[in-house]
Amino acid sequence: MTHRKITLRINGRPYAGLVEPRKTLADFIREDCGLTGTHLGCEHGVCGACTILMDGQAVRSCLLFAVQAVDAELMTVEALADGDRLHPIQQAYRDHHALQCGFCTPGFLLTTLAFLRDTPRPTDREIREALAGNLCRCTGYHNIVKAVAAAAAALASAPRPDLWPPAAPAPRGGEGGTTPPARGRGS
Amino acid sequence: MKPAPFEYFAPESLEHAVDLLHTHGDGAKVLAGGQSLVPLMNMRLARPAAVVDINRIPGLAYIADGAETIRIGALTRLRAAETSGVVAARCPLLRDALRLVGHVQIRNRGTVGGSVAHADPAAELTAVLALLDGRVVVEGRRGTRVIPAADLFVTYLTTSLEADEVLTEVQFPAVPPGAGWSWLEVARRYGDFALAGAGVVLRVAGGAIAEARIGLTGLGPVPVRARAAERLLAGRAASEALWAEAAAAVRDTVEPDGDIHATAEYRRHVAGVVVQRALREAIGRAGDAPRP
Numbered sequence: 001m002t003h004r005k006i007t008l009r010i011n012g013r014p015y016a017g018l019v020e021p022r023k024t025l026a027d028f029i030r031e032d033c034g035l036t037g038t039h040l041g042c043e044h045g046v047c048g049a050c051t052i053l054m055d056g057q058a059v060r061s062c063l064l065f066a067v068q069a070v071d072a073e074l075m076t077v078e079a080l081a082d083g084d085r086l087h088p089i090q091q092a093y094r095d096h097h098a099l100q101c102g103f104c105t106p107g108f109l110l111t112t113l114a115f116l117r118d119t120p121r122p123t124d125r126e127i128r129e130a131l132a133g134n135l136c137r138c139t140g141y142h143n144i145v146k147a148v149a150a151a152a153a154a155l156a157s158a159p160r161p162d163l164w165p166p167a168a169p170a171p172r173g174g175e176g177g178t179t180p181p182a183r184g185r186g187s
Numbered sequence: 188m189k190p191a192p193f194e195y196f197a198p199e200s201l202e203h204a205v206d207l208l209h210t211h212g213d214g215a216k217v218l219a220g221g222q223s224l225v226p227l228m229n230m231r232l233a234r235p236a237a238v239v240d241i242n243r244i245p246g247l248a249y250i251a252d253g254a255e256t257i258r259i260g261a262l263t264r265l266r267a268a269e270t271s272g273v274v275a276a277r278c279p280l281l282r283d284a285l286r287l288v289g290h291v292q293i294r295n296r297g298t299v300g301g302s303v304a305h306a307d308p309a310a311e312l313t314a315v316l317a318l319l320d321g322r323v324v325v326e327g328r329r330g331t332r333v334i335p336a337a338d339l340f341v342t343y344l345t346t347s348l349e350a351d352e353v354l355t356e357v358q359f360p361a362v363p364p365g366a367g368w369s370w371l372e373v374a375r376r377y378g379d380f381a382l383a384g385a386g387v388v389l390r391v392a393g394g395a396i397a398e399a400r401i402g403l404t405g406l407g408p409v410p411v412r413a414r415a416a417e418r419l420l421a422g423r424a425a426s427e428a429l430w431a432e433a434a435a436a437v438r439d440t441v442e443p444d445g446d447i448h449a450t451a452e453y454r455r456h457v458a459g460v461v462v463q464r465a466l467r468e469a470i471g472r473a474g475d476a477p478r479p
Contacts, residue, residue: 004195021195021238024229043188044226048292057266057295063225064296067195068218068240111292132377133290 008072010035011079019066026050028066029076037077037106041135048134051107052076053165058114075165077106080113087163089113092151093144100138108134112148117164120156124149190228197240201247201326201353204239209328209351211237217353218242219262219301222293247300247355252277256321256358261300266291268299277361280319280386283370284311290378303339304354306346306409309380311370312357313340314410318386318402319360327352340409366390367473369465372404373457375448381405382449383457385413385437387465389420391473396420401433401465406441406458413437413462420466430466434459 007016010033017032024043029035029052041047043062050061053075080087086094089112099105108131115122115130122130127148128141136144155163194211198204208215214236218224227233241247247262252273259268268274269285288294288302288311302312303323315321316336323339325332325348332352339346348354362368372384384404390397399420401413416436423429443454 002194020192022190022192022228024189024225027189044229045222045293048290051292058292059296060222060292062229063221063293065195065221065225065238065240067197068221068242115291129377130291133292 004067006066006070008069008074010074010076021065021067023066024062025064025066025069026061029061035076035078039103039106048111049104049107051110053110053114056165058111077109080109088154089151092147092154096143096147096150098139098144098147104134104136108144112151113165116152116155120152122152188229191231191234193235194237195240196237197243199243201244204241204244204353205326205328205351207239213350215239220297222289222297223305223307241353250274256360259299259357261298261355263299265294265297265299265302269294278359280362280368280370280388281315281359284315284386287311287372299357300354303357304346306340306344308343308408309405311404314402314404315386317410317412318388318400321360322358323354324356325352326355342408362388363390365474367469369468371461371465373461383454383461385461385465387469389469389473395422395424401462403441403458406443406454411441413440415440425470430463433466434463437462
C-alpha cells in the first residue's frame with residue numbers, strides 16, 4: 001500500500017505525516033499528531049463526537065481521509081482553553097452541568113464555537129437545531145442547550161476576537177465560488 | 188469501522204478524472220463531499236479499489252442564475268447552496284429542502300452533485316430535481332451529456348451515469364414568480380432521514396390551481412412524482428377537501444418499504460399527511476407576496 005506524505009496545520013502549528021490513503025482525518029489527528037481530544041464515537045458520521053473545524057467550518061473528521069486535508073487549517077478542542085483558563089464556551093458547559101462523562105463534549109464544543117460565530121444571538125430553536133448533529137448519551141440535552149445560550153450571552157457582552165477561530169483562508173478547489181466556467185452551455 | 192485499502196487519486200482536471208474512472212471501471216468511486224461514500228467505506232459496505240477525489244479539480248463550484256434555471260456546479264457545498272441569495276430568491280423550494288439535508292457539519296462538506304449522484308431514495312435534492320424536472324450535466328469519454336431527472340434515477344443508489352462519467356452540474360428550474368412552494372418532512376429527529384417527505388409547487392391563475400407539482404422522498408426506490416394527485420389538483424379551486432383528495436391519491440400510489448424506523452403502512456399514512464400540509468403551506472405562499 002502506497003503511503004503519502006501530507007502536511008497540514010492544526011491549532012496554528014504545522015504537522016506532517018506519512019499515511020495510508022484510507023486513514024481518516026480523525027485517526028491522523030489522534031494517532032499521528034497525538035491530539036486525542038478529538039473523540040471517535042460511531043465512525044460513520046452520525047454521533048458528531050469527532051467534529052472539528054476545517055478551514056473554519058465544522059466538519060466530521062471521521063468522514064474525511066487525511067490525504068484530503070493537505071494544506072488545510074484545522075482546529076481541535078485542544079485550542080479552546082488558554083492554559084488553565086477555560087474558553088467561555090467551556091466555562092458555560094461547566095457552569096450548567098452540560099457534561100457528565102465528557103466523551104461527546106469536544107464535538108459539542110467545536111459545533112458550538114462555529115455556531116455562535118455565525119449566529120451570535122441564537123433563539124432556543126436555533127440552538128436545538130444547531131446541536132442536532134451531536135449525540136450525548138448521559139447528560140441529555142437540556143443543560144447543553146442552557147450552556148450554549150449562556151455562552152452566547154457571555155460572548156456577546158464582551159466581544160473578544162481572540163476567542164474565535166482564525167478566518168477561513170481563500171477558497172480552495174471545491175469551495176465557495178459563484179462564477180461558472182465558460183463552457184458555452186445554455187442554461 | 189476502518190475502510191478497506193484503496194488506491195487514491197486526486198486528479199486536477201476533469202479529463203484526468205474521466206480517464207481514471209475509465210481505467211478502473213466498476214472498481215472506482217468518485218469522492219466529492221464523501222458524506223455518503225465514506226460512511227459506507229468505514230462500514231465496509233463499499234470497498235472501492237480506487238477512489239477518485241475530484242475536490243482538486245478547479246471550476247466545479249459555482250451557482251449561476253440562468254434565465255429559467257439555476258445551474259449549480261457539482262462540487263458546490265450543500266451549505267453554500269443553502270445560504271445562497273440566488274437559490275433563496277429563485278428557488279426557495281431548494282433552499283428549504285437543503286436545510287433538512289443531514290446536519291450542518293454534513294452540509295459544510297457534502298456537495299450538491301454528490302447528493303444527486305448518490306441517489307439515496309430518502310434524499311432531498313433528488314426529489315426536488317424530479318419535482319422541478321431538472322437536469323444534470325455529465326462528462327465522460329464520449330463527451331458531455333445532459334440527463335433529465337426522469338431518466339436519471341434507476342433504483343436505490345443507482346443512476347443512469349456510466350462508470351466512467353462524472354456528474355459536473357445540476358440544473359434546477361426556478362420556481363416561477365408567484366407560484367407557492369413547500370418542502371416538508373416527518374423525521375424522528377431534526378436532520379434524520381425522513382420517514383416521508385414531500386415537496387409541492389402550485390401555480391395559481393384565476394382563482395384555480397393552474398399547475399401542481401408534487402415530489403416525494405423516502406417512499407420508494409427512486410424519488411416519486413405524485414402524478415395522479417397532480418392531475419386531480421389541476422383546474423380546481425383550493426380547499427381543505429381538495430387537499431384531502433390529493434392525500435388519498437398519494438396514499439393509493441406510493442409503495443414504501445417498512446424498516447426498523449417505520450412500517451410501510453405508517454409511511455403511507457405519513458405521506459398523505461405531509462402532502463396535505465405542504466399543499467396548505469404552498470397555497471398560502473402563492474401570489475405576488477415577496478418571498479421570505
